Amino acid sequence: MGIKPIAGDLVFTDKHQESYRTEFSALAHSGGANRRNGMRQKVYSVLTIDDDPAVLRAISRMLRSGFKVTGVSSVLEALSLLQQGEKFDVILLDLAMPDIDGFTAIPMLQELEHGRVTPIILLTGDIADTSQGKGLKLGAADYIQKPPSPEILRLRVRLHAENADLRAQLEALAYTDTLTGLMNRRGLQREFEREIRRCMRGSITVTVMVLDIDHFKSVNDTYGHAVGDAAICSVAELLKQFFHRATDFVARLGGEEFVVFSSEQNQTEMELRLLQCRDAIKTAPLYDDGIEIERRISVSAGAMTLTCTQSSDFRLDRLIQRADVCLYKAKETRDSQVWEEN
Ligand code: GH3
Ligand code: MG
Numbered sequence: 001m002g003i004k005p006i007a008g009d010l011v012f013t014d015k016h017q018e019s020y021r022t023e024f025s026a027l028a029h030s031g032g033a034n035r036r037n038g039m040r041q042k043v044y045s046v047l048t049i050d051d052d053p054a055v056l057r058a059i060s061r062m063l064r065s066g067f068k069v070t071g072v073s074s075v076l077e078a079l080s081l082l083q084q085g086e087k088f089d090v091i092l093l094d095l096a097m098p099d100i101d102g103f104t105a106i107p108m109l110q111e112l113e114h115g116r117v118t119p120i121i122l123l124t125g126d127i128a129d130t131s132q133g134k135g136l137k138l139g140a141a142d143y144i145q146k147p148p149s150p151e152i153l154r155l156r157v158r159l160h161a162e163n164a165d166l167r168a169q170l171e172a173l174a175y176t177d178t179l180t181g182l183m184n185r186r187g188l189q190r191e192f193e194r195e196i197r198r199c200m201r202g203s204i205t206v207t208v209m210v211l212d213i214d215h216f217k218s219v220n221d222t223y224g225h226a227v228g229d230a231a232i233c234s235v236a237e238l239l240k241q242f243f244h245r246a247t248d249f250v251a252r253l254g255g256e257e258f259v260v261f262s263s264e265q266n267q268t269e270m271e272l273r274l275l276q277c278r279d280a281i282k283t284a285p286l287y288d289d290g291i292e293i294e295r296r297i298s299v300s301a302g303a304m305t306l307t308c309t310q311s312s313d314f315r316l317d318r319l320i321q322r323a324d325v326c327l328y329k330a331k332e333t334r335d336s337q338v339w340e341e342n
């Protein structure tokens with residue numbers, strides 16, 4: 001894809017390269033100590049995308065200490081690295097790239113991150129307000145003029161990497177159930193929204209199951225809350241084991257209730273997996289203070305399998321409600337799994 005070159009961005013003059021060279025030697029003498037206030041700093045990985053090899057070399061050297069830099073000379077190479085699952089803490093993107101221009105590249109890079117939000121910093125000679133605004137609106141985290149001041153580059157890259165780290169930690173807390181380590185309802189909602197779009201595009205079959213431990217109150221009443229907690233964790237572990245495919249999502253909704261959301265398997269296959277999982281739960285030992293107790297637990301499940309289509313309006317809460325109706329029937333009839341009729 002051809003683009004109009006942006007003035008000031010195409011060539012690094014000798015003067016620029018000279019300033020980088022000066023910086024490298026200054027760095028070399030500083031010993032590259034990777035500490036701040038006596039604290040060891042985390043080494044962040046940075047992906048630099050620039051078609052000018054001199055810039056790639058310069059950035060690498062500027063970020064030699066405290067960063068691990070990967071340089072690529074085209075947006076396509078960067079996309080291919082992300083597609084292969086490579087993860088970076090910060091992306092430095094040149095706006096004027098010959099294959100795909102930076103503005104177009106921002107959403108393409110973000111799309112491949114599977115929900116991670118890696119800060120993209122535009123690094124360019126074009127610092128017109130309109131370009132800056134456009135870049136930031138498209139989702140860039142920041143804008144740095146070329147040639148960057150090495151110190152400012154390091155500080156900004158670190159600042160964005162640290163902010164992204166903090167955000168990831170907060171998200172992990174917000175989306176994880178602390179007792180079991182499974183996703184909580186919010187986490188499931190997030191995964192569901194991502195996954196259901198893919199399923200609707202491809203008319204893929206999905207299954208939603210709600211599982212609930214039977215007579216759980218009596219476990220608590222007889223053995224205490226700690227054993228109850230251990231029983232919840234044991235069910236969580238077995239659910240993870242039996243629903244471990246990339247297209248399976250297991251969450252704890254709260255209390256002793258769990259949800260499995262899964263795609264790409266038909267009802268018969270899912271029924272079989274659920275049966276095997278329930279058998280494993282029924283025979284799993286429970287412990288009180290490290291000593292095995294006699295008590296075993298069972299779960300009941302309500303479930304449905306349906307095919308996603310572009311036109312259908314799938315909402316997680318509605319699907320869970322429908323599975324819940326089946327779960328209620330399962331409890332009433334003492335059938336251990338009830339599936340919604342197609
Ligand atoms: P049913 O067979 O109909 O499912 O009955 P049940 O006893 O399993 O369900 P009920 O809703 O009557 O009781 C659920 C109990 O789960 C009540 C609550 O105190 C307990 N509970 C909820 N969250 C937790 C938790 O995190 N840990 C423990 N140990 N107990 C919990
Ligand atoms: Mg360029």
Ligand code: MG
Pocket residue numbers: 212213214215216217256
């Ligand atoms: Mg229960």
